[in-house]
Amino acid sequence: TTTLKAAAGSRYFGAALAAGHLSNASDPDFALFAQEQFSGATPENEMKWDATEPSEGVFTFSQGDQVASFAVSNNMLLRGHTLVWHSQLPAWVSTLTGDDLLNAMNNHITTVMTHFQGQTFAWDVVNEAFNDDGTLGTSPFLTQLGSGYIETAFTTARAADPTAKLYINDFNTEGINAKSDALLETVQSLKASNLIDxxxxxxxxxxxxxxQDLQQNLQRFADAGVDVAITELDIRMTVPASEANLQQQATDYAFVINACQAVSRCVGITTWGIPDIYSWVPGTFPGQGAALLFDDNYNEKPAFSSTIDALSN
Ligand code: G3I
Known part of the structure; x- marks a missing residue:
């Protein structure tokens, strides 16, 4: 039997890794499965603003370093996540106004990217900037800096680490809708200035x-001249999981894999965790879960087999 990373071939197959799980001596399987199955890694929380700059100008990289060195020493492609996001933002950022916030944003981007340069192949520079209707979401950045904050962030990121692939990352943009239309417009504008990859x-x-239009949507972004990636994949259901839902989930995972594989610029797929037991889903959607490829005890689920099969095609 093969592994996810072997089956994925030239694409990477990644997972969100939490430092606390990697170093948890009572669960050695987490690091073991990460090493054996995955060729990509994204720190689940450790490179976010609250983790890296809890007080203004005071940077803490120990947690992020743990995930980075694990990824690099295991030949995993490391995605930096994330620099400018309204969530997991320490309170001090929201008290700043005007140029003070602009300087803080630029300093944060530059310091974090510089620290991880050579380890992170890509960065989610801006995360979850849009509302479902395609307008920009409320954030201190929008309020204080205006809609130009996105281009400013990418300009700063490009200068900070010219070797990193710069990404914009979002949810509910997987199909063709008002939100992905707005995202595409922003991507085209950033691409015109060579600020996004x-x-x-x-x-x-x-x-x-x-x-159902996932592949078509990925393709229209690829046609704008940028890479695309599935960055936080999970497919949740009511728990305890029924056999029917586990089978549907297997079909759904294969559909996502096939969509990526049909788009030559789709460079990789990352699942948002490894075993179901650590997933963010039950904490946010009570009564939902079982969203990943491995169950609570690291047993392969039907979706694992369908993913391997789809990757192998
Ligand atoms: O570290 C504290 C710990 O000290 C405290 O005891 C505990 C009690 O609640 O909380 C811990 O922090 C939690 C943190 O994860 C680390 O485990 C936060 O409460 C919790 O809110 C946080 O959740 C993360 C969430 O982002 C926050 O926005 C999830 O782990 C993480 O999977 C999730 O990831 C996001 C992506 O970054 C962006 N896209 C959506 C995705 C899912 O929400």
């Missing part, structure tokens, strides 16, 4: 509800 589609799906 890729678009991340988070892909937090519900079983049986994967957008």
């Amino acid at each position: 890729g678009v991340g589609f988070q892909s937090h799906f519900i079983v049986g509800e994967v957008p």
